[in-house]
Amino acid sequence: MAKKRMIQAINEALDGEMQRDHKLILFGEDVEISLFGDTKGLVDKYGTDRIRNTPISETVMSGMAVGAAAAGFNVICHMMFGNFMYTGFDSIANQASKLRYMTAGQISLPIVYMSVFGGGRSAAAQHSDAMHPMFMNLGGIKVVTPSSPMDAAGLLRASIRDPNPVVYLQAAGRGGELGEVPDEEFVIELGKAARLRNGEDLTIVAIGAMVRPALRSVDFHATKGVGIELIDPRTLVPLDKEMIFKSVRKTGRLIIVDEARDTCSAASHIASLCAEECFSALKAPIKRVTVNDIAIPYSPPLEKNVLPNEERINNAVSEVLEFV
Amino acid sequence: MADTNFSNEQMLKLYESMLRIRKVEEQLAKDSKEGNIPGAVHLYIGQEAVAVGVCSQLSDKDWIASTHRGHGHFLAKGGETRLLMAEVYGRDTGICRGRGGSMHVADFSKGIIGANGIVGGGISITTGAGLASKLANDGSVAVVFFGDGAANQGVLAEALNISTLWQLPVIFICENNGFSEFSPTNTVTAGNIVDRAKPYGTACETVDGNDVIAVWQCAERAKLRALRGDGPTLIEAHTYRQRGHVEAEATFLSKKYRDSQEIENWVSKDPITLFEKRIVDAGQAKIEDLQIITKAIEVEVNEAIEFAEKSPYPDSGGNEQQYMFT
Numbered sequence: 081m082a083k084k085r086m087i088q089a090i091n092e093a094l095d096g097e098m099q100r101d102h103k104l105i106l107f108g109e110d111v112e113i114s115l116f117g118d119t120k121g122l123v124d125k126y127g128t129d130r131i132r133n134t135p136i137s138e139t140v141m142s143g144m145a146v147g148a149a150a151a152g153f154n155v156i157c158h159m160m161f162g163n164f165m166y167t168g169f170d171s172i173a174n175q176a177s178k179l180r181y182m183t184a185g186q187i188s189l190p191i192v193y194m195s196v197f198g199g200g201r202s203a204a205a206q207h208s209d210a211m212h213p214m215f216m217n218l219g220g221i222k223v224v225t226p227s228s229p230m231d232a233a234g235l236l237r238a239s240i241r242d243p244n245p246v247v248y249l250q251a252a253g254r255g256g257e258l259g260e261v262p263d264e265e266f267v268i269e270l271g272k273a274a275r276l277r278n279g280e281d282l283t284i285v286a287i288g289a290m291v292r293p294a295l296r297s298v299d300f301h302a303t304k305g306v307g308i309e310l311i312d313p314r315t316l317v318p319l320d321k322e323m324i325f326k327s328v329r330k331t332g333r334l335i336i337v338d339e340a341r342d343t344c345s346a347a348s349h350i351a352s353l354c355a356e357e358c359f360s361a362l363k364a365p366i367k368r369v370t371v372n373d374i375a376i377p378y379s380p381p382l383e384k385n386v387l388p389n390e391e392r393i394n395n396a397v398s399e400v401l402e403f404v
Numbered sequence: 405m406a407d408t409n410f411s412n413e414q415m416l417k418l419y420e421s422m423l424r425i426r427k428v429e430e431q432l433a434k435d436s437k438e439g440n441i442p443g444a445v446h447l448y449i450g451q452e453a454v455a456v457g458v459c460s461q462l463s464d465k466d467w468i469a470s471t472h473r474g475h476g477h478f479l480a481k482g483g484e485t486r487l488l489m490a491e492v493y494g495r496d497t498g499i500c501r502g503r504g505g506s507m508h509v510a511d512f513s514k515g516i517i518g519a520n521g522i523v524g525g526g527i528s529i530t531t532g533a534g535l536a537s538k539l540a541n542d543g544s545v546a547v548v549f550f551g552d553g554a555a556n557q558g559v560l561a562e563a564l565n566i567s568t569l570w571q572l573p574v575i576f577i578c579e580n581n582g583f584s585e586f587s588p589t590n591t592v593t594a595g596n597i598v599d600r601a602k603p604y605g606t607a608c609e610t611v612d613g614n615d616v617i618a619v620w621q622c623a624e625r626a627k628l629r630a631l632r633g634d635g636p637t638l639i640e641a642h643t644y645r646q647r648g649h650v651e652a653e654a655t656f657l658s659k660k661y662r663d664s665q666e667i668e669n670w671v672s673k674d675p676i677t678l679f680e681k682r683i684v685d686a687g688q689a690k691i692e693d694l695q696i697i698t699k700a701i702e703v704e705v706n707e708a709i710e711f712a713e714k715s716p717y718p719d720s721g722g723n724e725q726q727y728m729f730t
């Protein structure tokens with residue numbers, strides 16, 4: 081094990097997969113020079129047939145991924161900021177998510193659409209969305225939201241090797257976060273959540289960048305004798321429902337922390353599943369800590385107010401624990 | 405440079421407008437470096453002649469939409485320096501009350517639909533504004549500024565087609581500044597951008613984007629064409645982005661993507677320096693006249709900074725959803 085930055089872990093995973101799979105290609109805007117550092121140095125090793133800058137043309141990029149994948153390549157389509165997935169959404173929503181089903185399984189589409197997502201950087205409304213619920217709702221797209229360098233690498237390898245379209249969303253601005261990463265190559269299966277803390281009193285499910293503030297809240301409460309179980313689903317499609325249900329049945333209380341806007345958030349989905357499946361175990365209403373249904377503001381104090389943070393999580397914990 | 409019989413006064417006005425953008429942005433470059441600005445800023449330095457040449461043709465009733473590099477268009481169209489500054493500083497007194505920031509400065513009262521964080525985002529919006537201009541028949545036109553990089557968004561083709569088919573009073577201004585982020589234009593762009601007008605039969609022109617008079621004249625032709633009911637024009641203005649794609653890019657890029665000689669070559673063709681020389685050589689202004697203008701703008705910028713710094717940050721007052729719906 082060695083400590084690595086998230087972005088370095090991703091870069092090494094990409095490198096390893098490029099080496100391993102000669103049919104793997106990656107394209108996107110400025111991936112050769114690499115804005116975030118995730119694709120840094122790859123073009124020098126693998127050449128422009130396999131690592132290539134595209135024009136700013138998200139509509140064709142997302143569709144090109146479908147065609148190249150259908151024709152036998154493994155494709156990573158780098159979309160930079162998640163908001164630009166909206167620009168290229170048509171081929172993801174109308175083609176990638178449906179083509180295999182519509183053609184009765186004639187093809188598989190091994191595509192990874194990757195980008196950063198989420199706010200916290202005063203990047204304003206068009207660069208800060210957490211849009212994973214939109215992909216979750218398509219049905220035919222796997223959705224991956226790593227929260228640590230190790231998960232980022234292990235889940236990326238699994239995403240690349242998966243024969244289906246995957247949207248891989250890395251928390252924006254968190255590339256510098258450090259974490260232990262195994263030295264040997266490892267894969268983290270999609271659909272397996274991680275239990276980051278054990279506890280008896282309450283379950284918190286936190287997604288992507290929300291895992292950090294949730295961890296702080298959980299550890300803070302541990303010092304006060306409150307045992308909170310923290311689960312990072314790691315992938316939202318497929319969702320490790322069993323781990324969540326098991327925990328909720330044990331604790332009877334659930335908070336979900338999600339950076340998506342509240343309406344139809346991943347938190348809403350998980351809440352409804354637990355309400356259906358764990359109703360008799362619940363001791364308090366399920367609580368969602370999410371983003372209000374607004375465009376993410378630019379100004380730091382406004383943005384700070386909107387995003388879930390430790391304080392809001394703490395408040396939710398009190399509310400849920402005090403419910404009688 | 406293009407000939408003109410502009411009065412001394414007109415020339416000085418163009419000068420002032422370009423210099424305002426330059427001084428505001430030099431300040432923002434400094435602010436960005438010193439960490440005074442919450443978000444990213446994309447500077448327009450070196451391209452001022454395009455915004456000023458075009459916007460000098462327009463009045464408040466005409467529409468413009470621009471890009472992530474949008475401070476220049478905002479100011480050239482009459483947006484106020486201090487409202488821009490306060491916005492970039494994320495303050496409640498900013499033109500969008502701190503909600504939008506650098507990439508979203510907009511002042512609809514002045515026909516400024518706004519900057520845009522989505523590359524190519526202004527193209528369709530402006531086409532719609534042009535449709536409104538045509539239906540209202542009020543003598544207004546709609547102008548979209550976009551980059552060479554944005555020209556590769558499919559929406560440009562759609563907009564050229566529909567605006568030509570419907571003869572909308574739209575002016576498409578592609579500012580070819582040599583780069584699409586860190587990719588030199590020719591590495592991501594096939595052919596000449598201006599030629600993309602041809603298959604649709606859209607009027608088109610190229611212009612020296614560092615010559616404010618040439619831009620002014622080119623925009624005038626396009627505007628007259630639009631007002632005659634002869635539809636849109638695609639203009640490709642050749643210019644150069646003197647600063648980075650985004651301030652602070654040196655902190656995250658691991659490689660150089662252009663050489664300093666190239667930058668120097670273009671700096672020697674700087675639109676403001678060229679224009680200064682032109683009006684002084686032609687006896688249209690004395691160095692002292694220019695100094696007076698410079699001083700006044702510096703005062704304006706300083707006052708804008710002070711205004712921004714003294715302004716409070718916005719507070720949603722418990723009503724976060726204010727402005728989401730009417």
Ligand SMILES: Cc1ncc(C[n+]2csc(CCOP(=O)(O)OP(=O)(O)O)c2C)c(N)n1
Nearest residue numbers: 167473521522523551552553554583584585
């Ligand atoms: C839809 C979309 N894709 C990608 C980006 C990221 N991006 C921001 S600016 C830019 C380059 C734009 O180049 P150009 O249109 O030439 O404008 P310039 O920056 O040169 O002014 C890119 C790729 C974006 N903001 N929006």
Ligand SMILES: [Mg+2]
Nearest residue numbers: 551552581583
């Ligand atoms: Mg450009």
